[in-house]
Amino acid sequence: MAAPGGPEAAAAPGRRQPFGSRFLSDPSRLFQHNAWDNVEWSEEQEASARSKVQENSRQLVPQDKQDEYELNANEYWNDFYKIHENGFFKDRHWLFTEFPELAPDQNLSQPEASEYKDGSTRKPRETRLGSCENGLCSLETRTQEHHQLDLMKDSNNIINRLDTDREAVPKLGDLKLSDGDFPGSSATYRILEVGCGAGNTVFPILQTNNDPGLFVYCCDFSNTAVDLVQTNAEYDSSRCFAFVHDLCKDQSPYPMPEESLDIVILIFVLSALLPEKMQCVINRLSRLLKPGGMILLRDYGRYDLAQLRFKKGRCLSDNFYVRGDGTRVYFFTQDELDALFTTAGLEKVQNLVDRRLQVNRGKQVTMHRVWIQCKYRKPFPAGQKENGHVH
Numbered sequence: 001m002a003a004p005g006g007p008e009a010a011a012a013p014g015r016r017q018p019f020g021s022r023f024l025s026d027p028s029r030l031f032q033h034n035a036w037d038n039v040e041w042s043e044e045q046e047a048s049a050r051s052k053v054q055e056n057s058r059q060l061v062p063q064d065k066q067d068e069y070e071l072n073a074n075e076y077w078n079d080f081y082k083i084h085e086n087g088f089f090k091d092r093h094w095l096f097t098e099f100p101e102l103a104p105d106q107n108l109s110q111p112e113a114s115e116y117k118d119g120s121t122r123k124p125r126e127t128r129l130g131s132c133e134n135g136l137c138s139l140e141t142r143t144q145e146h147h148q149l150d151l152m153k154d155s156n157n158i159i160n161r162l163d164t165d166r167e168a169v170p171k172l173g174d175l176k177l178s179d180g181d182f183p184g185s186s187a188t189y190r191i192l193e194v195g196c197g198a199g200n201t202v203f204p205i206l207q208t209n210n211d212p213g214l215f216v217y218c219c220d221f222s223n224t225a226v227d228l229v230q231t232n233a234e235y236d237s238s239r240c241f242a243f244v245h246d247l248c249k250d251q252s253p254y255p256m257p258e259e260s261l262d263i264v265i266l267i268f269v270l271s272a273l274l275p276e277k278m279q280c281v282i283n284r285l286s287r288l289l290k291p292g293g294m295i296l297l298r299d300y301g302r303y304d305l306a307q308l309r310f311k312k313g314r315c316l317s318d319n320f321y322v323r324g325d326g327t328r329v330y331f332f333t334q335d336e337l338d339a340l341f342t343t344a345g346l347e348k349v350q351n352l353v354d355r356r357l358q359v360n361r362g363k364q365v366t367m368h369r370v371w372i373q374c375k376y377r378k379p380f381p382a383g384q385k386e387n388g389h390v391h
Contacts, residue, residue: 049303076326077222103209188213195269219245301370346376
């Protein structure tokens, strides 16, 4: 993925450079930037990574413990968001560079702080290695280095409020949904974020995309996470609908009919599911797309630093691990993701590996990250063009 204009081509004024536009051509300049793109791995480095994965995969988690992690998955995620997500707010404005489909006419202005309805504010945190590199707050980074996070002083108050207000989180079974009358039914552009967490993606979309026809749905397995979204001052029920949803349950309802969505976005979400359940999840999400609609994904790639860091005894199955907090993560290849999407009837628009060399200039430390970014489109019916006319 070469950037026109040279290895460090300047981005347009007011815009950040897309991933893949800064190349390390001179090793002596390694510590002049926080990250370098498309860093080629040597055969020795690839072999070393493969050896580390083979080593940390030799001892599997006992089956009874694996069953427990699956059964209690929502509790692990509730605990995660109570500890890690309610004390600060991180935006993801890189989304609009990588996925312009989220905000075609974007406004890059950012608020100085995000406010919760209890009156407390969450100021954007400084970009640093181990928390939010170039706006990308990867779940694995936050989890493995949680001891470094300085949680806000009022976190305990918010945790208590979440426990008190948990019953206020809406359940779709309590809503009266009918054909043609559903949240966002009058919208002309609909986005669903799956695995919304505390709103790290939803709120930047709402802040940036000023299209009056926009409506954003967001869901999470954790009712704690959904409560965090709903209690944020940026949450506007006329433009957004947050709901608790279990991706892996076919009976778990969505608030919109099939073929009604323009975009479905999954940011470090699919990797948290049991591998054998992923295909059914993608199949169902694809049915929600309009013809021409797209699924946008960014997730962990094979041999990412996070995978290499796991110790023996944390592996559940091939390339699938459990973290110390009970949450799980899978590390994909491009071919695996392509198979999931094409089996669901979608067509490839983009499927690329983002091999980034992150640099801590203060500590003179380098870290190799591997992420995969995908866009897959739902085809139009045979004989129908994008504008709706028949050949």
